[in-house]
Amino acid sequence: EVQLVESGGGLVQPGGSLRLACVASGFTFSNYGTSWVRQAPGKGLEWVSGINSGGGSTWYADSVKGRFTISRDNAKATLYLQMNSLKAEDTAVYYCAKNLDSNWYGEYDYWGQGTQVTVSS
Secondary structure (H helix, E strand, C coil): CCEEEEECCEEECCCCCEEEEEEEECCCHHHCCEEEEEECCCCCEEEEEEECCCCCCEEECCCCCCCEEEEEECCCCEEEEEECCCCHHHCEEEEEEEECCCCCCCCEEEECCCEEEEECC
């Protein structure tokens, strides 16, 4: 059974940092691209960042470019999102998603349960 379990969310002040993690199981993590997607209150899904299976190719939404860094540890089957200089508009539920193939782009077939990030003073 494929499982993606996020952690690391919480309440942080504007300008602060958080590091999200997503532990994968039930499939060969190193064969698949993975992504972070978020949903802010009352809004639709927004693709935040993606990384290919080997970790050599990454992509970021303009809204987070220069502030967020995606990475992965294939030996630990874990995806990370380092979030710095957080803004109120980053408040959302953050989901990790498994891509259908090794690329950072494309469609997803499995999602985690999400972790809440709230940026507020």
